Amino acid sequence: MITVQSLSHTFKIGKKGKEKKIEVLKNIDFQIQQGEIITIVGKSGSGKSTLLQTIAGFMKPDSGSIKVNNTEIANFNEKQSAAFRLDNFGFIFQNFQLLPNQNVFENVELPLKLKGVQASIRKHNVKIILEKVGLTDYADHYPNELSGGQQQRVSIARALITNPPIILADEPTGSLDSQTEKEILELIQQLNKIDNITFMIITHDEEVAQIADRKLRMHDGILLGDVKHVI
Numbered sequence: 718m719i720t721v722q723s724l725s726h727t728f729k730i731g732k733k734g735k736e737k738k739i740e741v742l743k744n745i746d747f748q749i750q751q752g753e754i755i756t757i758v759g760k761s762g763s764g765k766s767t768l769l770q771t772i773a774g775f776m777k778p779d780s781g782s783i784k785v786n787n788t789e790i791a792n793f794n795e796k797q798s799a800a801f802r803l804d805n806f807g808f809i810f811q812n813f814q815l816l817p818n819q820n821v822f823e824n825v826e827l828p829l830k831l832k833g834v835q836a837s838i839r840k841h842n843v844k845i846i847l848e849k850v851g852l853t854d855y856a857d858h859y860p861n862e863l864s865g866g867q868q869q870r871v872s873i874a875r876a877l878i879t880n881p882p883i884i885l886a887d888e889p890t891g892s893l894d895s896q897t898e899k900e901i902l903e904l905i906q907q908l909n910k911i912d913n914i915t916f917m918i919i920t921h922d923e924e925v926a927q928i929a930d931r932k933l934r935m936h937d938g939i940l941l942g943d944v945k946h947v948i
């Protein structure tokens with residue numbers, strides 16, 4: 718489903734002429750099969766978020782290939798990346814990234830609006846997805862009226878609303894207490910098992926890594942293979 722080959726990226730920081738180079742992705746190769754949950758662990762600064770941002774098309778790599786279902790996306794321009802994202806990727810972030818002045822319904826509805834889906838279909842689909850994440854009674858609530866776990870459910874609903882085959886998650890339970898984390902991980906596993914959604918999850922957290930079919934580790938810009946027994 719996703720095949721990454723020889724992916725490399727270097728950030729240049731500082732003044733021109735005196736730039737410092739940070740090689741953040743060094744010749745990364747890996748694949749994700751449809752229906753898998755993979756986690757990527759690794760120390761802070763090892764390049765995990767950069768890898769995710771690159772796959773998502775938010776950042777262009779210096780070199781290498783990223784294929785999603787045989788479509789080469791590494792060299793897409795911004796417009797192509799945005800369109801591809803909308804159809805193929807859902808996102809879950811540690812800090813939820815909900816719009817504070819939009820209620821739950823409106824936050825979840827947004828990707829459908831961006832896709833130009835008509836209002837009656839939007840309403841129908843949002844209702845179904847809110848049921849799925851257990852938030853039917855909260856459609857009118859604003860993010861600041863919800864618990865952290867509820868906010869993360871809203872962001873999961875928003876990620877799912879366009880039926881993407883892949884969810885990219887960056888520390889999805891990083892802001893949650895352990896009980897709420899458990900509930901969100903159960904939801905992720907349920908979505909994976911029942912709807913065959915593929916998850917690529919960046920995490921520091923042993924509990925999260927436990928739900929993975931495969932655990933990969935980033936170390937100084939290098940992606941190490943399966944690390945089933947090491948965290």
Ligand SMILES: Nc1ncnc2c1ncn2[C@@H]1O[C@H](COP(=O)(O)OP(=O)(O)OP(=O)(O)O)[C@@H](O)[C@H]1O
Binds near residue numbers: 739759761767
């Ligand atoms: N836009 C940028 N410009 C310059 N350097 C950057 C930029 N983004 C990230 N870096 C650097 O790239 C390296 C990798 O960062 P990245 O955020 O990918 O690491 P990470 O493994 O996700 O870390 P964390 O677990 O703390 O989120 C770090 O040294 C960081 O300072």
